[in-house]
Structure formats: structure tokens, C-alpha cells
Amino acid sequence: MAGMLKMRSKIENVEKEYFRRNRLAEENRCAENRAATQIQSWFRACKVRAYLRHLHKKATIIQKIWRGFVARxxxxxMVKAAYFIMKMNFYEEMAVRIQRSWRGFYVRKYVHNYYVRKRYLEGLAIKNEQVRKSLDEIEDFQKRERAWLKMTREQAVKTHQARQLHYLLSTKTCPGVFNSPYRPAPHEMELLLRRTKPQPPTRLSPRHRPCPPGQASSPPGASGAHWIKGMEPCCSPSHRLPPISSKKPQGPFREPEEVWRQRLRAPEFSLRLQTPYTLLEEARQEPWRQVDAWSLPDTPFLPFAKAHQRSRKYERLLHSSASTHPLSYGTKHFREEDTHRLKEQQPFQTVFNTCHVFEKFGRLYSKAGNIV
Amino acid sequence: MTQRQVLQVFEQYQKSRLHFVQTVADLATRPQNIDTLQNAGVMTLLRPLLLDAVPTIQQTAALALGRLANHSDDLAEAVVQGDILPQLVHSLASQNRFYKKAAAFVLRAVAKHSPGLALAVVDCGGVDALVLSLEEFDPGVKEAAAWALGYIARHNEQLSQCVVEAGAIPLLVLCLQEPEMALKRISASAISDISKHTTDLAHSVVDSGAIAHLAQMILNPDAKLKRHVLSALSQISKHSVGLAELVVEAEVFPAALACLRDSDDYVRKNVTTLIREVVKHTPELAQFIVNCGGMAAVVDYLGDSSGNVRLPGIMMLGYVAAHTENLAMAVIVAKGVPQLALCLSEEREDHMKAAVAWAIGQIGRHTPEHARAVATANLLPALLQLYLDANSSEDLQVKCKKALKSVLQKCTHLPALEPLLYEAPSNILKHVVCQFSKVLPHDSKARRLFVTSGGLKKMQEMEAEPGSALQEYIIVINNCYPEEIVRYYSPGYSEVLLERAEKFLPE
Known part of the structure; x- marks a missing residue:
């Protein structure tokens, strides 16, 4: 019982304790609540952050994979394009090589060959020298010919003079004018007089005198006179006719009147002359002429003799007019100008594919196209 | 009064008429008598004498008239006014050959002065009558008629068309084949006069086969005939390519070159004219002449002759060089450029100099090689001097400027260009500096030379407007040198240096 009592006594304490504790609990409840909320919020925040972190990680993975895909x-x-450019560069370079050598070949062969031109110019210089030399020769020849002609003419004059002065020749007993005894040697003329013969009396006028010997012959070296083949002077001095013998003509003659009539007869007209070109006008003017022969003409002259034919254009002969003319300067060309003529033709068919070298690209060829 | 006494009066009258006419004809040969004769009314007195019963008097009257008309324009006019021509033309058909000769002489003397007077001769049917007398047997008559026809045709196209329509050409070509030298000469000259006007007239001459006959006579020893023949050929070939080709086809060419060394000046001149007329048409014809050595011959001709007769030769060089660069090179190979330089220095007249300048421009405008040939002959300063000379004519200045411009644009021979830097005015200087700006970036030796010869210094002293072409070229040249050098040579650099020396503070 004692226990009981003890316990009874303690009940009060317990009650007190109970209330105290309740009060305490009530007092702390608010703070504890807040604390719990804080703890919970922290925890939850942790949880959410962890979740978000997880999500971010996953997103990064997705993005990484996607970006990698796109970038690849x-x-x-890019690689394709670069490769294409590289390939085109290579092709172009090769094309340039081909075009270069082809153009060089073509131009040298058909358009302009430097060596041929050089040879031509050298040949031209040689030709020029030749022409100069031959022209010098011609000039020299002509000069000699002229001098020779002059000399022969002077000679002829001198001979003629000597012939006419032949009576001044000195004789054995009497020295002539040109053979003065005071001179050591006779005059030059005297020697000439001795050599020539006196002129025989002749009736021929000086124009008909036969030319002196030596004048008819050609100058020395005249065989080379025609320096250019086929171009000889067309009028070579024709041979003179033999002189008409001055024997007195004999025989029965016609009556002098008849001869005179024949001599005074008007010449036979050619066909054109038989009808005078003024026939029409003359016939028309005949009555007027009777009236007033020398008055001023009433009708003015037409500006031209054949005024009605003025508009007619002159027609050229076929053989002397050229229908084709060379191209004017600066319009020569080496490419085909009339491309429409080529339009109808079939284009080239490609039978073979282009080379397959570049399929393994980047490995066998460097950028310049050289084999690595 | 016996019959004899009566007849004696007539005889005396006839004698005195004859005496009168002969005296007048004699007096008319002297120019100082003409005025007196005219004042004394000689025309009115001579006219009835043309119709005299005695042929000698007629002829002598015609001769006197011809001499009077030959003397002056006014007297020829008076002959036309006096209605003498119809009489003459009328009697030209019917009279004897002496009278014909005298009448043709009168017609020639009248027609010679002016186109109007020649037209008067045509109007009274003179051409037809003259053509008829070309058919005469006597060479003297033919000669006189051909001469008169040539004088009529000389004036203009219509008159020579009249002559052609009257059918003169075939007869003239026949006259060419006569043996008489004088007749040949005159008919060649008439053919030349006819064909000089138009292509059609020249064609009608060619169609009657004149070229073959003319070409045969090129090497004839007679100088005057050669003159006329060559002039006829050149007048024919000047019109068109086809005609020039026909002349060349007549194998005129290697032979005609021999005439370039003829003793007669005019023969040489006419040959050169012929060559010029042939060459100017196409490059092919020019090439032909060059290939047969014509270039060297013409260059030699330029050396031999002097004065106006050089002109066709100079123009021929220009025409050949103008066609292609190859032909221009042929001119250079034939030593044409030094010869032209000689001509430029020797000739005094402006038109000759202008022709030389033109020819030089044609030679040098093709490639740098050509321009170099021109420049080494020291022609550029000469051209510049002519261009700047106030005394030279406008045409010469224009030609010089064009030549300078075309040569300078191709010239890369810098030593020849340097003197021009100091003398040239700005419009020429532009081209000079342009050439320097093209060459200097690529040639280190030239750059060095350009500095040492003082060219760079001169260049810095030039005043170029900003934005002009000259400025650009100067900048290009300056860019070829380090900056110090450019600054060193620019004007006023010494002052800048001194200023810097003043400001410099030693530590």
C-alpha cells in the first residue's frame, strides 16, 4: 500500500509535470513547426535539385549527341566542298596546261611563227641588198650608156666638122692653118683632117644622111642591157629602108592634070567619116544658112554633146572588176564566226567516263595534283 | 586694062593677107605683143581669115589664134565669145592635115585654161571632131588631137566623161602603139588625165586594154614618155583594189623599180607615186611590193632625192607600215627609219615634215619592238620639238602629237624616254610616265638607272592634280621604291632634315 500511497502522492506531481510539459510543448510547437518546415523544405529542395541536375545531365547528353551529329x-x-574546289582547281590547272600547249602549238603552226618571221625578215634584208646592188648596177650601166652616147655624138660632130674643113689640110709645100710651123707638133685637128676623107658632094638633106658608122652599133656591154627578163624596150630602132635611087625615072607618064587631080583629091573617108557626124544639124540648118550665114546662133548650145545619155552608168567588164575583196584591216579572226553553221551538228558523245582517280579522295593526290 | 593687070590686084591682095597673117602669128609668139594685138582688134580681123579661100592663110590664121588663146585666159574667152569655135570644129572634119593640126591647137589652147572654156569646146562638138581626127593617118594631127583631148579631160569628171563617151579611149590606146615618140607621150598623158577622176573612168580605160601597152613602155629609154606612162599607171591604180591588182598583174613591178634610178627626177617621182598608189590598198599588195624589194629601192630613192619629190616615197613608207606589224617591220629592216629621220631634219617645208611625222607614227605604233626602232633613231625628241615649235603649222603639230602618242604608248625603251621627262608638256608627259610605270615594277636594273639618272627626282617635282592619271602613274612608280628614297628625292627634304636636327635633343 505504501506503494500506492507513494504513487498517490506522486500523482499530483505527475499532473503538474504533465501540464508543465504540455505547456512547454505548446510553447515550443511554433518554433518546432517552423524548424520542421525548414528541414522539410531543405530536403525537398535537395531532392528537386538532384532531380534537375539529373535532367540537365541527360539534356547535355542529348545535346552533345545532337550537336555532334550536326557538326559531323x-x-x-565542308570537306566535300573543299574537295570539290580542290578537284576543280586541279582540273583547271590541267586544262590550262592542255590549252597552253595546244595554243602554243596552234599559234606557232598556223598563226604566228616567230622563227618563220625571223627567217622572213632576214630573207627580206638579203633581198633588199640584192635589189640595191642590182639597181646600182643598172644605174652604173645607164650612166655608162649615156656617157657613151654623148661621146659618140661629139665624135660625129667632130668628124663632120673635119670633113667640111678638109680643104684646110696642109700639103707638102704649104702647111695648113692647123699645122703652124711655130708649133712643135701639128694641131689635133690636123691629125683628124688627115684621117678623114673629104665629104662627097651630095644632094641629100642632112636628115637623110646615113648615120655615121659606130652610131648604129650598140655600146660596149649592151648585151646586158635588158637587165630584167621579158621587159625589152618595145620600139627598137627599126632598120632604115634603102635609099631611093636618084636615077631619073623613065617611061610613059600620065597627064599632069590627071596627076594633079589625084594629088588634090580629098582622102577616102573611113566608114565613120563618110557620113559626117553633123549631118542632121547641117540639114536642119541649111535654110538658115542661106539667109544669114554668119549671124550669131539663135539656139543656145546644150551643156553636153550627149546630154540624154548622162544618166547611164558605166558598166565594167567582167574580167577587170574584182567581186571578192580582201577583209579589211583588223577583222581577221581565228575562231569560227558563223556558229550557226555548227548548230545542226550532233554534239560529241562521251563514250568513256572521266577518270576515277578521285574517288579515293585526299589520299592519293595532294592539292596541286601531284602524286604523293 | 589687061587681064593680067586685073589678076595682079588679086594676087597682091592675097600676098598681103598672107603677109599679115604670118606677121600676126609671129608677133603672137611674144607675150609682150599680146596686149597691143588685142587692143588693135586682132580677133575680129583673124576671124574672116579663117574662112579664107587660100588654105595657107587659113592655117596661119588658126595658128595665130591658137597662140593668142594659149597666152591668156581672156583671149581664150574672146575666142569663145567670137564664135570661132564652131567654124573651127566644122572645118576640122573637112580640111587638110595642116589645118587640122592648127585647129586642134586652137581647141587645146582654149580648153587649157578653165573648165568653163573646156566646156565651151565640148558644147560646140569639139570633142567629136577631135576624136575623128584621132583616126587621121598623119601622126602630127593625131598628136594635136590627143593633146587637146587630154587638156579637155584634165579639168573635171564631166568633161572627161564627155571625152570617154565620144569614144576617144580606144583610139588613144591605138595611138600608144604608134612608133612616134611624141604621139606616145601625148596619148599616155591624155590617158592619165582621163583616168584620174573616177573609178568608172579608170575602168573604161582599163577595159580598152591600156594597161598592157602602158606596162610595155616602162623601160623605154625616153624619159618623158616614161613620166607620162608611169603617171597614167598611178592614176589608174589609185582608185580601187581591183584596178591596182590589174596594174600589178601586168608585171609592172620588178621592172618599174629600175626607173627609181632614172636620171630624170619626175620619172622617179612618178614611179614612187605608182608604188604608193598600189601599196595603199591592201596588205597583200604592200607585201608583194615589199617582197620584190621595193622597200629598199624607195628608201634609197629618199636618200638620193630632196625636196617635194620625196613626198610620195615618204607616204609610201607610211602606207606600208600602216597595214600590219609585219610590214612595218619590213620598213624597219629596209633601214627606213634612219632615212625618215634624215628627211625630217633636212626638209624645210611643213607639209613634208607632217608627212614624215605621220609615217613615223605608223611605223612605231605596232609593238614595243617597232617603237624601240623609232626611239633609237632619236626621233622622239625631234617630234616633240616640232610639236612644241610655235612656227610649225597646225597640221604638223597635230600629226606630231598623234605620232608621239602612238609611239609612246608602245615604247619600253627607257633611255630614249628619259629626255622627254624634262621637256614634254603635260599631255605628252602623261604617256611617258605611264610607260615608266609599266616597266619599272618589273625591271630592277631600270629602277636603279631611273634613280641614278635623276628621273625619280624629276618625277617628285612634277605637279600632278590629285585624281588625274598622271598622279596615279606617279604613285605606281613611287611604290616601286623604298619610302626613304622617295622622301630623299622629294623637293624640300633637306629643310625637313634640318628641322629635325634642330628639334633633336641629345641625352
């Missing part, structure tokens, strides 16, 4: 695709494009 782009890279592939």
Missing part, C-alpha cells in the same frame, strides 16, 4: 554532317559538307 556539316563537316562532311
Amino acid at each position: 554532317a556539316r563537316l562532311r559538307q
